[in-house]
Amino acid sequence: MIHTLETVIREHPFFHDFPEEHLSFITGCAKNVQFPEKHFIFLEGDPADEFYFIREGMVSVEMVIPHLGATTVQTLGEGEILGWSWVSPPYRWHFNAKTLKRTRALVFDAKCLRAKCEEDHNLGYEMLKRFASIITSRLDATRLQLLDIYGHND
């Protein structure tokens, strides 16, 4: 079965109940991409003008720390969204994203989408609602990591 971009986007949980009138615009902002293993998808400090749906593979979100080197804070896999720095100023990546395996994804032109969201606040709200949910989940996960729940306390 051939999955068109629109089908893939429509079936992704991120776009569950997304208003029909915006789906064709969203689809117009998307294209398929592939990255080889150990490829930097983006680098800390660069303009954050895209976001990604990972369709296959694995991506490490990491930061280079002096004396520790590249340190992974999180990995993302199939079905997950990579990148939300495009949502808020200064629209620059806060981390590096590097593939740990060959990775297929949909990349979205967030610069174009950002401009459209400014024009159409209904679309902007729908997008922000969904990204807020992702940001909340990532914050929860980070808090659990900080709690060191498997730690060595009695």
Place this chain on the structure above:
Amino acid sequence: MATMIENEVPQGLNADPMIPQLYRVDRVRDETDDTFTFSLVPENGEAKISFLPGQFNMLYVFGTGEVPISISGNPALTSVLEHTTRSVGIVTKAMCLLKPGDQIGVRGPFGSHWPLNEENGRDLVIISGGIGLAPLRPVLYFLMAQREKYRKIVLLYGARAPEDILFKKELERWRGKFDLEVQVTVDRAASGWRGNVGVVTPLVARAPFDPSNTVALLCGPEVMMRFAVMELQKRGVPHDRIYLSMERNMKCALGYCGHCQYGPGFVCKDGPVYRFDQIVSVFGKSEV
């Protein structure tokens, strides 16, 4: 393999459940720098060991004290009893010093068990964190012996760091041999680690199982289980197909002393394995 699951819940080898049975340490194996598995054999060599996955024993280090420890061994073996524990308290630190040939007291097995035979024909998703994998190891032994009775089996396991992962060799072997989907994640890792980084709960969203025909077994820190339940609910797994192993301060293991009270019941007697809909009103509440 004998399916002990089909039998009644074992209630210990001794007529009086308050009297420990004498066992001898046969072997001690380091799992990580602070976690070890020791194999025990009955001093009375004729006794047959029988337990159900999920049950626990009270282990008595003479002169130090008694602690509840989940059974981590193969339920098909009737001659050896295995427990995996972390050396964190007075008793477990003393236990860590035991050597082959030393004696230890054992009361048990006690408590409820994972619903394995009741739920065959379904997908199984097993979610564990840290030392919480130990009470699920008998489940994995059981499932691998009866692999054909279940559909997909997915193990999601979170550990602190790669060096804290328990039963590494067994997990690798089972993954290769028995069509077991294993996803391990660690909270932090050095650059050489090629696996997942992050907590275990987000793995639920992308794990390959059919929520409408899945049973979930959870064991780990309570906060981890809270978030895992939320993720399972998002996927649509019903409450009556989520099972959790709860941990409380168990002392007598018979429901007499009240130390492990949890809501209207006692973890030692009514648990440690609960079906989620039975504890949903108290789960996650402090001082319950």
